[in-house]
């Protein structure tokens with residue numbers, strides 16, 4: 001659905017941003033030759049990580065050897081051939097890969113037909129004294145079970161990365177049945193980058209309430225009050241990034 005001329009649901013405020021698909025502007029990005037990339041969250045906005053939407057058409061590739069950076073890739077649609085360090089896999093919609101700092105990676109659309117749509121989280125890895133950096137992780141979310149969030153069977157949470165001190169990021173997928181909510185208005189030090197995958201709902205961000213739907217992106221700064229209710233007749237799903245396991249100072 002497109003907005004009438006001169007109107008947008010996108011909002012940029014000090015503590016959050018809502019970025020909606022009709023306003024996306026794509027551009028080439030280093031490390032992604034031939035791909036169309038939209039940086040939807042970045043330090044330019046006040047965030048401490050980047051969130052990028054990537055379209056990998058035939059011949060396009062993502063590749064690199066990143067010294068301090070870690071990457072998380074999620075396949076929104078299509079299929080990709082991916083290599084991380086010495087691991088190789090073919091991932092379809094719902095597939096994901098974690099690229100540790102310093103590890104080489106390459107990703108291309110499989111089969112040279114349909115483009116693949118990727119979601120990417122990228123940040124500088126924060127080492128922890130005495131703890132080695134994480135190993136690569138490759139998987140399909142369909143292989144994971146959702147756990148009731150704080151006991152609520154109507155709000156299921158899948159955690160895609162191990163919850164161990166080596167990881168300074170978490171990436172989770174929430175599924176809310178129609179009418180299900182976050183149990184409280186959360187206010188926490190962790191930052192979020194979020195992509196709505198399915199359905200719709202209302203997101204409370206700071207003191208504002210925004211209707212949101214599949215394709216929308218949200219940045220929540222540390223301590224931004226946040227709450228969600230799934231509306232509509234089908235489940236709402238979103239994937240989100242969170243910084244974890246590091247000092248408060």
Ligand code: UGY
Nearest residue numbers: 174182186192226227242
């Ligand atoms: O993990 C979280 O902080 C999650 N409950 N936040 C959110 O969905 N906005």
Ligand code: MN
Nearest residue numbers: 186188192226
């Ligand atoms: Mn939260």
